[in-house]
Amino acid sequence: xxxxxDDSLLVxxxxxxxxxxxxxxxxxxxxxxxxEAVSKSEATISVGEDLEDxxxxxxxxxxxxxxxxxxxxxxxxxxxxxxxxxLNANSIxxxxxxxxxxxxxxxxxxxxxxxxxxxxxxxxxxxxxxxGIVKAVGLGNCEITASAAIDPDKxxxxxxxxxxxx
Numbered sequence: 001x002x003x004x005x006d007d008s009l010l011v012x013x014x015x016x017x018x019x020x021x022x023x024x025x026x027x028x029x030x031x032x033x034x035x036e037a038v039s040k041s042e043a044t045i046s047v048g049e050d051l052e053d054x055x056x057x058x059x060x061x062x063x064x065x066x067x068x069x070x071x072x073x074x075x076x077x078x079x080x081x082x083x084x085x086x087l088n089a090n091s092i093x094x095x096x097x098x099x100x101x102x103x104x105x106x107x108x109x110x111x112x113x114x115x116x117x118x119x120x121x122x123x124x125x126x127x128x129x130x131x132g133i134v135k136a137v138g139l140g141n142c143e144i145t146a147s148a149a150i151d152p153d154k155x156x157x158x159x160x161x162x163x164x165x166x
Contacts, residue, residue, distance in 0.1 A: 020063045024072070027055040027109065055109060071114070078112040082151040085116070091159040094126070094136035102132040102158055104146040115149035126160045136162040 023035040053075040088103040118128040122142035
């Protein structure tokens with residue numbers, strides 16, 4: 001997002017990628033507020049003066065179906081003070097060679113940086129990637145820890161048990 005003026009958002013794509021669509025969603029990502037179909041490397045999406053103050057998600061989709069999502073704040077103060085981080089699961093059991101995704105939520109929702117760092121306590125049991133995808137690689141137990149990049153002291157953990165069924 002390059003700029004916002006006159007109740008519109010200007011979005012530019014890098015590397016000569018043609019934008020197919022730009023969509024603006026409510027903060028929870030469930031309610032489509034407005035969308036524009038386009039066919040060039042930049043797009044303007046009109047949000048209208050009636051758009052309430054709050055946090056929104058903007059999705060930029062190219063013709064290959066790739067999507068990038070960004071948070072947009074309208075008259076909302078952003079903060080660097082992380083209150084907490086939580087995960088969608090406190091414990092999981094996986095069969096060896098299977099995967100699942102953990103989802104981290106950083107509070108408050110108006111945090112300036114939602115980046116999460118992931119680490120496994122034992123990578124011979126389970127590994128985790130930058131998106132929270134946990135892959136069971138060996139039998140045993142370990143913990144997956146998510147930390148807020150903006151405040152690494154704020155963490156959440158998930159106990160992982162990897163089993164093998166014969």
